[in-house]
Amino acid sequence: MAHDPARLDEFGRSYTEAWCSQDPTRVAAHFVPGGLISINGGAPTEITDAARSFMTAFPDMQVLMDDLVARADGKVEFRWTLVGTNTGPGGTGNSVRISGFEEWTMSDDGLVVESLGNYDQAEYDRQLAVGVAGS
Numbered sequence: 001m002a003h004d005p006a007r008l009d010e011f012g013r014s015y016t017e018a019w020c021s022q023d024p025t026r027v028a029a030h031f032v033p034g035g036l037i038s039i040n041g042g043a044p045t046e047i048t049d050a051a052r053s054f055m056t057a058f059p060d061m062q063v064l065m066d067d068l069v070a071r072a073d074g075k076v077e078f079r080w081t082l083v084g085t086n087t088g089p090g091g092t093g094n095s096v097r098i099s100g101f102e103e104w105t106m107s108d109d110g111l112v113v114e115s116l117g118n119y120d121q122a123e124y125d126r127q128l129a130v131g132v133a134g135s
Contacts, residue, residue: 003070003106011110012068012078019063019080024051032107037115047115057091058084066099076104082119086128094131098124 011030018026028035028048036044055061061084069077079101086092100119104112 008070012065016063016065022055024048027051031112035112037117039117040121057086057088059087060084078102092128094128096127097132
C-alpha cells in the first residue's frame, strides 16, 4: 500500500507528541482498537500498557522523531530517540538517551495494526544502571 508522505509525516508528528504527553491513551489512538506492540522480539503487548510502562518509568520522557520511512514493502519505519530520567517507582534516577525504531503495519484507514519495536537493550540497561554519560 502506498502512503501519502504528507499524511504520514503528520501522523508521525502526532504520534511523537502523544508519547511525550504522559497520556497512554493518546498513543493508543494511533492504533486500531486492540493494537499491539512487540518490543525487541518480546510478546505482543497492548499499546496502552506498553506506553503506560515507559511513561511511568520516565515521567519527564521526551520522544524525538528522527525519521519516518515508507518502505517499498508497505511497512513504515518510525525512527526515534527517547530521552528521560528513570525516576518512576523503583527507578534508578539515571538518565537515558536511546535510539531505536518501530516497524509499523498500517491499516487501510491509516492506523497502526501492529508495531515491532527495536532498540539496543544492553545499552538501555547500561544507561539505566549508570546513566547516559556513565562508563
